Amino acid sequence: MANQVASQVANKAAAESTDRRRWNRGRNPLQAGTHGEITTTAWVIDRVTGKERRRRLKATADHKADSKRTAVAFWTAEAYVRTDQGRTRFQSRGKTKDEAIERLSQRMSPSTGDRLAEALATESGRVTAFTNDSTLGEVLNAWIADPVTTDARAVGTVLRYRHAIDKTIKGRQVGTASLGSVSLDRVTPRVVTLFLASLTPAVAKTCRGILRQALTYAVANGASAPTTNGTFAILSQRVERGTKSPTAPTVPITKAQAAQIIADLKADEKTSKTDLPDILTFMAGTGCRTGEAIALTWAQLDLDSEEPTALINATVNGAGRRQLQTKTRAGVRRLALPPAVVTMLQGRLAKARTDSNLVFPSARLPKSDRAETPYWISNITGVIRTELDRLGHVGVTGRSFRKMVATELDKVGFTPRQIADQLGHSRPSVTMDVYQNREARGPALVREIL
Incomplete structure (x- = not known):
């Protein structure tokens, strides 16, 4: 009995000693980025x-x-x-x-x-937002609404992504359900492959990028299915555009054809009362984009110097707002203006209102107090295509005039880098492959060598 009591006393003393050592260790160290008691x-x-x-x-x-x-x-x-x-x-x-x-x-x-x-x-103690049972639609909605997603992209890009999410991905009917109601654990490589294969190459490329980023967002917020079933491997593969483009290619035109198109617009009773002839005159003389032309302000022009120029540093985004940045960094450039363009701009300046800011503002009444607003890029491109088709220039768009400028500059011996600077391209390869209408010819010395 005495031994038993002595054993209990010894165990109690050992426990008290352990507790003292435990409490004498001090506070737990602070984690990086945290603070102690105030x-x-x-x-x-x-x-x-x-x-x-x-x-x-x-x-x-x-x-x-x-x-x-x-x-x-x-x-x-x-x-x-x-x-x-x-x-x-x-x-x-x-x-x-x-x-x-x-x-x-x-x-x-x-x-x-x-x-x-x-x-x-x-991050500490945060409850994960998604599980493998979350639906693809829930992930897409949360990803496109996150400020991290919207702030890092242009307005037009966000609008295009929203349209693709609502109409192409979530709106895709799969039997009696929609693709947006499918849980993440059912978004397998085979499902993704079949879905992308059912789309045109351009739409498939957009949807592939959306799915890759949205599923990465889901994994960062708790889901694990996209990493375990191999879906990321499929979404990382490049979408081939195929041998034929799903959309009609840009119709090439010559300098003489561009002049005839502008003359037809001025002679037409309907289009002569609009800004279309002047907008296309500016594009034909500079090679700028449609959005850059309709965003042009009088402050960007220098018409009084010996060599009149235009500073291209703004465009109209997909939401119809003028933004102080171009499509790419290379888009900011100063362009020399041909005499025909200078004459046209001086004529518009003489007729412009004193409070006018935009060179090509959307229509407003002469005595209206409504503030100037630019044309919507989607509207003006559609009007250009429709009116030119009506006048017999089927397939000609605003891009045809940019392509004409690149081709004419190439004919007179400008380098690809110079032509790319004129058009606002960061890479000359884009200018040569897409915008120049040139015939592939082999070296002339081949006949002497062979």
């Missing part, structure tokens, strides 16, 4: 020295404790934050205790717009 201190003005000092809560051998009625000059709040360089102390002051704490929290919190810092700060 402490606050009241500061008062010393009556003897007139300097700021901490309020004394307890009396010491040399000083008395401060009364609770002593006026507080200000409060400070401080905390330690774990950073890459170690532990750093942050301190802020305020007139009140709450103000000091709020300012300290603002200093320690991630800056506005830093989504990576916000994600790191809120």
Whole structure:
């Protein structure tokens, strides 16, 4: 019995010793990006020295404790934050205790717009948004609505993605259900392959990019099916465009044909009252894009110098708004204006209203107070195609004029880089492969060698 009691006493002593060691280990270390306890201190003005000092809560051998009625000059709040360089102390002051704490929290919190810092700060304990039972439609809706998705893309790109999601992906009927109602674990490589194969190459390329990014978003938010069933491998494969383009190719025209088209537009009773002849005159003389032409303002033009120029630095996006950036970085360029274009612009300037800003504004009444707005890019391109078809120039579009400029410059010996700069292309290969209407010819010296 005595041995049993002694054993219990020994076990109890060992347990107490273990508990003491456990509590003597101190606090757990702070994780990177987190902070410890916030402490606050009241500061008062010393009556003897007139300097700021901490309020004394307890009396010491040399000083008395401060009364609770002593006026507080200000409060400070401080905390330690774990950073890459170690532990750093942050301190802020305020007139009140709450103000000091709020300012300290603002200093320690991630800056506005830093989504990576916000994600790191809120990742701990976060509930995942998706599971393998989540539907493809739910993932697509959340991905396209996320600010990270929309802020990094042009307005026209977001609109095109939304249209493809609603009409092509979610709206695709599979038996009695739709593809948007399918759970993520059923979006297998075979399903993706069959879906993309049923689309035209251009639409398949867009949908492939959307699915790849949306499923990556789903995996980042809790789902695992796309990584385990091999769907990413299928979406990483390039979509071949095939030997024939699903859409009609750009109809090439010559310089003489461009002049005849513009003359026909001016002679027509309907189109002569519109901006179409002048817009196409500007495009034929510069090779700029349709969106760049309708976004042109008088401030971009220099018509009074010996060599008149136009600064192309804006375009109209898919939402019908003028944006101060072109399609690509290479699109910002200054172009020399031919005499015919200068004459046309001077004529428009003489007739323009004093408060006019756009060179080609959408129609408004002469005495209307409505602010100027540019043409919608989709509307003006459709009108150009429709009216030219009606006048007998079937298949000719605004891009035909850009292609004509590239071809004419190539005929007189301009380099591919110079032509690409004129058209606003970052790569000369695009200019040569798509926009130049040239006949492939072998070297002339071949006849002497062979």
